Amino acid sequence: MSKLEIRIEPGHQPAPAQLPDPLGFGKHFTGRMFTRHYTQDKGWHAETIGPYRPIGLDPAAIAVHCGQMIFDGTKAYHRPDGHLNLFRPEKNAERFNRSASPMAMPPMDIDEQVQSMAELVRLEHAWTPKQEGAALYIRPVMIGLDTTLEVRASRSYLFYIILSPVAPYFAGGFKPISVLVSDDFVRTVRGGTGEAKTPGNYAGSLRGTENALSAGYQQVLWLDAVERRFVDEVGAMNIAFVYGDKHIRTPSLSGAILHGITRDSLLRLAPDLGYTVEETRIDVKEALRDVESGTITEAFGIGTGAVIAPVGRLGYQGKDYKVGTGEPGPVARHLFKGLADIQYGRIADPYGWTRKVEIQAATKAQAIGA
Ligand SMILES: Cc1ncc(COP(=O)(O)O)c(C=O)c1O
DSSP states (O other): OOOOOOEEOSOOOOOOSSOOSSOOSSOOOOSEEEEEEEETTTEEEEEEEEEOOOOOOOTTBHHHHHOOEEEOOEEEEEOTTSOEEEESHHHHHHHHHHHHTTTTOOOOOHHHHHHHHHHHHHHTGGGOOOSTTOEEEEEEEEEEOOBOSSSSOOSOEEEEEEEEEEOOSSTTSOOOEEEEEESSOOOOOTTTTTTSOOHHHHHTTHHHHHHHHHTTOSEEEEEOTTTSOBEEEETTBEEEEEETTTEEEEEOOOSSSOOOHHHHHHHHHHHHTTOEEEEEOOBHHHHHHHHHHTSEEEEEEEETTTEEEEEEEEEETTEEEEOTTSSOOHHHHHHHHHHHHHHTTSSOOTTOOEEEEOOOHHHHTTSTTO
């Protein structure tokens, strides 16, 4: 296993005695960030943890004109013993490389990525909120730095990680979301960059999302871009439908869908909690018929932010469909608790998913709320 030599620069903003309230999502950032650079002759180098600061991008950088950028997202969770858990960080690192590939960007050693996250989180642990459901969000980013107006892959890159203390997604308890099925706008297409976490995918989703918001919905359900018939994802989450309270179906990874780590974890966990699971193509009209008949008893989004976001209402071509009772169902609650208990280290982790970040006793006492 490789071990990075990380230079620690002085002069950062320490964690405040009290974190801002309300915290929101991604509104506040910790005092330090991790950076490293890539050039063709040196490869990845200059690993540094220093003060959080602007990155000073050249106006002609390829990242700006060609959008050659990728990112990822995971969280560190407070454990009952005062240490922190990273949840399957090597999966995020693998996905970062999966994102890099179609964007013609250089991959990064998995262990080095995990070490960079763990080291930054260890130094910044005092920013981790302690309230139930809150966490320290971890955002790794890579951008193309070459200064040119040519349309080509950059030869030099900046990688950085920033951290954001985030509130629980459902602060007042589980709430159902309303979702508009988009049959005019599409997100990504097989053979494109749908499996990459690259800003272009999110930029391309903004018009459809704004339309859904102004029509009174909170999220968009994206259909496949070719036939506009099969369910892909919901907002920035994967999606699952529950049939008869027991059988869970989620769209298979078609090439246009992000490989969600929460999705992967639920597919592994749900059978151990008594459910059957199936990855398959889901025809939106069939699914809505099953919602109407009550065959589908629940639907929910799946992702790091909320873990599970129950869908209460689906809108499609001018008609609304209430899912189950319209309220969060028992399967969503069961799976949410099952996964969150592992993430926060409240129960034993039989899958080996969590990686403990040890906080030294002397510094543990400074942690927020400790
Ligand atoms: C488009 C999209 N789909 C699905 C997900 C869920 O992935 P994960 O469970 O790894 O957070 C995300 C979040 O990263 C996303 O942006």
